[in-house]
Amino acid sequence: MSGFIFLYTTFPDEAAAARVARELVDARLVACANIIPGMRSIYRYGTAVEESQEVVAIFKLPETVGERAAARLRECHPYETPVVAAFAVQPDDATAAWLRQVTD
Structure with missing residues (x-):
């Protein structure tokens, strides 16, 4: 079973964060x-x-898409040098299944 991560970053405002999140x-x-x-x-x-x-x-x-997600996050981010940090997490089984199901 693959691992899971949370990517952490900051944005200058909610509109920028929502645009990149979407x-x-x-x-x-x-x-x-x-x-x-x-x-x-x-x-x-x-x-x-x-x-x-x-x-x-x-x-x-899921960690399996972490590099692609982080790269895309950096490309879309409005900051010149955004902080993008990955944290390993251990979700419950139902959350882990959902994370795998809705990502490529």
Whole structure:
């Protein structure tokens, strides 16, 4: 049995997150995207410390499509260098079956 992952990234706003989420779901690269508004980020960009409001997105998928999904996510992402992190997860049997069923 293959494993499962969540891809984590952030977006500048909900509209961008929803656009990319719909594209990845429509392409059957991810089963689901959770979009969570209201994250406050403090980060170093170049020589300055920046602060902004962002939106978290978590994409759920089988590990077998992880590389293709991450590549497409980076292509569609509005940030020049988005953070795309994969986390291994262990869903219950019903969720695992659904993740496999709705992705290619």
